[in-house]
Amino acid sequence: MKVSIGTPPIDIYGLTDTGISLVWTRCPCDVCYNQIHPKFDPKKSCTYNEISCQSEQCHLLLDEATCSPQKICNFNTGYASGLSEGVLAKEKVTIASTSGQAVSFDIAFGCAHNDSFYFDAMGIIGLGPGPSSFVSQIGSKRFSYCLLPYGTNPSITSKISFGNGNEFVGDGLVSTPLIVTKNLPSYYYVTLEGIGVGDTYVPFNSSSKVSKGNMFIDSGTPQFGLPLDFYDRLVVEVKKQISIDTIKDDSLLGTRICYRTEITNENGLILTVRFEGADVELKPIQTFNRPLKEYEYYCFGITSTANSDLAS
DSSP states (O other): OEEEETTTTEEEEOEEETTOOOEEEEEEEEESOOOSSOOOOGGGOTTOEEOBTTSHHHHHHOTTOEEOTTSBEEEEEEETTEEEEEEEEEEEEEEOOTTSSOEEEEEEEEEEEEEOOOSSSOEEEEOSSSTTSHHHHTTOSOEEEEOOOTTOOTTSOOEEEESTTOOOOOTTOOOOOOBOOSSSTTSEEEOEEEEEETTEEEESSTTOOOOTTOEEEOTTOOSOEEEHHHHHHHHHHHHHHOOSOBOOSOGGGTTOOEESSOOOSTTSOOEEEEETTEEEEEOHHHHEEOSSTTOOOEEEOOEEETTOSOBO
16 A cells, blocks of 8 residues: 655555554664665654653553653564564655545654565555554544455556545445454454355354354455364365365375366356355355466365464
8 A cells, every 4th residue: 555654755655454553664774674665764754753652642552662762662563574663653644535635644653673574565554443553543434445356457556445435335245244352452353154165055153153253354364264163164065066086195285175177267166255244255266276386286275273263
């Protein structure tokens, strides 16, 4: 997602992530990834203000705030590919609007002076429900995004909208309630009732009783994961309905269901994921993939979360 930060503004391209709340970007540093675009330099912005570690805002925005020798609020956050640390500061952030006029907000963000993230994005745009997230700080009660399929012409961009009245509408779009939970406040939750495999329905629980908010939504998690019992019952039904021998003797594939053939065609097996009030149809190209490009195997993309009762 592109936002502009500072005065004068410079463009930042950050990874959006619904499973993280903090917004941060790389600033000049000795130990960090050599990204393509210039890093944000706070010395060149007249609206940059560091936040004191003794302020209420520091401890409200960060779960574990620390203090620098200069009494500045420090952040330290982990991600899939590494760690990032730096100072928390207030700055002006600008985004485009549907009216054609740019809109600006004053938000707290992390200015990273040390990180081990190895990606060309310039930081993270946290979209989680926490108080330090982008959506919380700009006061948006809702946001929506429409992601184009992987491999789409790069000159065509996906869209993300913030605020009432900007949600996407159209044929085939469905909605399901978000569940608020105090147990894991960093995520958004929905209720997954079961999955249809062709004409056969596999419920989330064998007892058919489903707890509200049994699945968390995290755009930073690449795979669809299910509790082991649900996953095992789903796999049994998938095997029944695909009349092709599975690969059982390749240790590189682990316990995944894999087939030595191209099965991602339009006439293949359809899975229908049933959420509360919403059914989402998944075609084979969305549920089967090749673990490695040079492999002739196509493997089931849904995995098990053996140590959790939650789907993801």
